[in-house]
Amino acid sequence: MSLQSESREEYLEAIFKLNQQSEGATVGRVAEDLGLAAPSVSQMVARLAREGLVERDPASRILLTPGGRRKALRLVRRHRLSERFLTDYLDLPWDQVHDEACKFEHVLSDEVEERLAAHLGNPQTCPHGRAIPSADGELPDEAARPLAELSAGQKSTISFVSDEQPDLLRYLSSLGLLPQTAVSVEDVAPFGGPLLVRVGRARYALGREVAGKIFVRV
Template sequence: MKSAPSSSTEDYVKVIYSFTEWQDKPITSSQLAARLGVANSSVSEMVRKLKDQGLVDHQPYGAVRLTDAGRELALRMVRRHRLLETFLVNELGYRWDEVHDEAEHLEHAVSDLFVERLAAKLGHPGRDPHGDPIPSASGAVERPDAHRLSELDAGHEGRITRISDDNPDLLRYLATEHIALDSDVVVVRRKPFGGPLVVRIREGGAERDFDVADEVADSLWVESGRPHAGCTLGQ
């Protein structure tokens, strides 16, 4: 009988998948080490093991890419993680900046049966509290056609559909400013001399302008389209 993958294996394939989920550029060994908080030598050894297991493709000094088997395992782990995050927010009252680390611990302990019961309990949600799509049990992913706010030109209108959860401090900051998923947004202009991006947030007919620093603009993903009235702000 084939042994179950280790928690380290599960963590590695999940990070590799997550890095490339919203961009085409593959992850390098050094980037993988930085995201996992481990030494480059540890990553090199683990990548060799993953390659031997048929989970990644990797050539010396090249990028690390998931094989079909690696992607299948990664999607299973991503599904677990994001369902757990959703459960923690919706059912246990966690804030959206608290759930990532908690889900990291829980995802290795729960069974496939538990995950499917959890999905049913939550009504089979399509996204987690940060807007990341939750893969289906079969591995299908419905990702919105969204782009980073920092990449959009003045006059662009849309809806915030994903907020990166890499930085809990940034999530707390956005919550205090009442900027959340489904916030309607219009790009007004870029202030001169490398200044911040000015965006307009619309809420139920009211509008307010907001200066967005580059780090924040890089963390917000906008789905194009004319904003709708009556959106709900805050988390």
């Protein structure tokens, strides 16, 4: 696989990932994510647009076209399968596999990907608990959005908790803030203050940054 197509895949993956977050993908944020200069990102995005993989909306956010999305999801699938392989077979700790998987994902052919998935027992989630897209490009958790975006009175179900801070993830798990758990927002303090949520019979105040790491489906 040529270097160029590898970098093209990286772009699509980054755009996909950023679009899952609330602010969306812009040239600046893609550049930040990939550690590149904004002008070269701008150039590449223009090329991807010519190839029909991305388009820009009026707010100049970068959106994936259906074709671009398919490619991005395929890469996300390979990334997360690779992570699974690295933890389950090569015994790497889960907080180290992300970077390794970034290299791994590009060398998988369709056939290797398929066999890898079968060998791993078609896992549903990566070691961090995020859903692995299916081979036909379905991602069940795409509708998930940060709990912090909900307003008072909304009910939701936790989809996953971001793994950026493993200690926080574990702390929240011990409180019962786990995937597939119902959580309702009772109050939101103004000016970016905390959220008051109810889980089971307990109420918790969650700071914005914490609530931003919990992804829910309404």
